[in-house]
Amino acid sequence: MIRLTHEAIDYTALTESVRRPGCGAVVLFLGTVxxxxxxxxxxxxxxxxxxxxxxRVMHQIAEQTQARWPVAALAMVHRLGRLEVGEVSVAVAxxxxxxxxxxxxxxxxxxxxxxxxxxxxxxxFADGSTAWVHPNVHPGSTQQEPTDQHAHQEREGxxxxxxxxxxxx
Amino acid sequence: xxxxxxxxxxRDLAGSAEVTLPQVVATVAQLRRELTQRLPALASLVAxxxxxxxxxxxxxxxxxxxxxELALIPPVSGGQR
Numbered sequence: 242m243i244r245l246t247h248e249a250i251d252y253t254a255l256t257e258s259v260r261r262p263g264c265g266a267v268v269l270f271l272g273t274v275x276x277x278x279x280x281x282x283x284x285x286x287x288x289x290x291x292x293x294x295x296x297r298v299m300h301q302i303a304e305q306t307q308a309r310w311p312v313a314a315l316a317m318v319h320r321l322g323r324l325e326v327g328e329v330s331v332a333v334a335x336x337x338x339x340x341x342x343x344x345x346x347x348x349x350x351x352x353x354x355x356x357x358x359x360x361x362x363x364x365x366f367a368d369g370s371t372a373w374v375h376p377n378v379h380p381g382s383t384q385q386e387p388t389d390q391h392a393h394q395e396r397e398g399x400x401x402x403x404x405x406x407x408x409x410x
Numbered sequence: 411x412x413x414x415x416x417x418x419x420x421r422d423l424a425g426s427a428e429v430t431l432p433q434v435v436a437t438v439a440q441l442r443r444e445l446t447q448r449l450p451a452l453a454s455l456v457a458x459x460x461x462x463x464x465x466x467x468x469x470x471x472x473x474x475x476x477x478x479e480l481a482l483i484p485p486v487s488g489g490q491r
Contacts, residue, residue, distance in 0.1 A: 291417055291481055294465035355488050359462070361418035362487040373419035375485040381460025381467045382485075383442075 242316040243299045245290055245360075250318050252332045259314035264336035266343035270351045272331035274324045282367035288321045288330060291359040295319070302353045310346035311337055317350065319360055330362075356380060412474070414445065415481035420459070423451045438463070439470040441480065452482075459484045 242258055256269050274286050303315050316334045324330055333351050337343035357380070364372045378384045412431045421427050431448060435441045438461045446453045460483040461468050467483070474480070 288487075289418060291415065291462070291465075291483070294462055294481070294483075297465055356486065357467075358486060359417070359481075359483050360486055361484065363418070373422070373484075374487050375419055375455065375458070376488040377485055378458040379460040379483060379485045381469075381483065382458050383470055384457050 242318065243296065243303055245292055245295060245319050245321055247320070247322045250320055250329045250332045252329060252334075255316045255318060255332050256334045259316050259334045259336040261313045261336050264313045264338055264343075266338065266340035267334065267336045268340070268343040268347040270331075270333045270347050271329050272351070274326050274328050274330060276326045278364060281364075283326065283364050284367050285326070285365040286324050286330065287363040287365065288319070288324065289361055289363075290319070290321055295358050295360055298358045299354065302350055302357065305353070306335070306346050306350045309349065310342045312342075312346050313337065315346070315350065317354065319354070319358070321360070412441070412476075412480060414441070415479070417482070418484050420452055420455050420482050420484055423455070424449050434476075435474055437470065437474060438468045438472045441474065442470070445482065455484055456482065 242255065252269060252271055256267060260267055276283055299317050303317060306312055306315060312335055314336045319331045320329065331354065333347055335343050335347040335350065337346060362374050364374060412435055414429050414431065416424050416427055416429060429445070429449060431444050433444060435444055441461060442456055445456050462481040462483050463472055463474065463478050465479065
């Protein structure tokens with residue numbers, strides 16, 4: 242199961258979906274909404290995606306992961322929309338015969354997802370301000386990595402209503 | 411004429427989910443230049459972003475056709491390991 246969803250992620254069902262008799266190791270990674278970024282209090286995150294490309298890249302990552310490790314089954318779900326602190330934004334479940342490869346495969350899959358899948362998040366801070374999180378540079382850009390990894394998280398003065406920005410796909 | 415999808419901060423800065431460039435663009439590198447000229451507020455973000463052609467990451471020398479779906483892909487949400 243590889244997909245995007247606007248519903249709460251059922252990570253128990255996701256974990257069960259990868260279990261196989263030949264696999265003695267199942268690793269589940271959950272990404273959850275954290276309440277603090279540095280010393281700034283976050284109340285919610287808004288996630289948006291470029292859906293067809295996001296799902297395609299997720300499938301490519303699954304294929305790469307299965308090519309490198311003996312993965313019997315892999316499931317990957319990312320949630321979109323508004324998420325409150327503590328909610329699960331992403332889940333990756335991997336089943337392998339043994340645990341070392343299951344941990345390695347799961348870490349590879351989530352690290353690739355975080356770099357390459359076109360999904361973005363906007364922080365909604367306790368003081369009403371918002372900020373898109375666009376850290377560093379995209380690996381597909383033509384720029385080199387800057388040294389200050391927080392240089393590009395610009396705070397916008399106040400909460401924005403971006404209801405005018407309809408996606409016309 | 412070519413249309414480019416915009417997401418996240420790029421969409422907010424442009425005030426629209428899509429930008430139309432009047433001229434023909436032959437390559438991804440040229441698309442970056444035209445986007446920057448058309449929307450100067452996006453210049454630093456364009457430089458840090460990838461370009462997707464038909465939902466696939468492209469390089470600066472990727473040629474563009476008239477029916478290609480183009481998108482500006484800002485750095486994704488990432489997170490510290």
